[in-house]
Amino acid sequence: MSGPLRAIVLAGGRSSRMAGRHKPAIPVGGVPIVARGIAALRLIGAEPLVVGEADGVPAGTPVIREDPPFSGPLAAVAAGLRALEARAGGVILLLGGDMPFVSPATLRRLAESASAARPALAVDPDGRAQPLCAAWDEAALRERLATIGDPVNRPLRLLLGESLAPVHMPVLAPELLDVDTPDDLREAEDL
Secondary structure, three states: OOOOEEEEEEEOOOOHHHOOOOHHHOEEOOEEHHHHHHHHHHHOOOEEEEEEOOOOOOOOOOEEOOOOOOOOHHHHHHHHHHHOOOOOOOEEEEEEOOOOOOOHHHHHHHHHHOOOOOOEEEEOOOOOEEEEEEEEEHHHHHHHHHHHOOOOOOOHHHHOOOOOOOEEEEOOHHHHOOOOOHHHHHHHHHO
């Protein structure tokens, strides 16, 4: 990791499984989930950009919206990257705004493991990769999105495609908990 370190934090979506309650703004341990992720990013020197809603986002953190709104996480990643001026040698971290327990150490390891040839993805103990806890060489991410074309309402899995072999970074289960349902929120509050 020799160049600038930046992050795109996804904080959009309709939160339909949470009865419309904006997931990233829900407090866990008294702090909005999205603010917890942004704090972890800042601790490793990453510059965060939030794509989605501003609710729960700490003051001074830039927030933009994908166009059209609610057009999916791939469109949000593309919007975030378009909003960032290209910087040579940079690394872009992708982080879901509904993940309250991602540690700075994990984010740093991901950033250090990403290369021009291979993004780095966090993997839970069950072997599930989390594309929204990942690091990409900036130029490689820009190239991949250009190859995909229009990202609106297309699945995030297209980002990895079939030809990429990402570095899988094992992490502890609580770090990859994403709060999608009331049960997930109860689990997060218990932790």
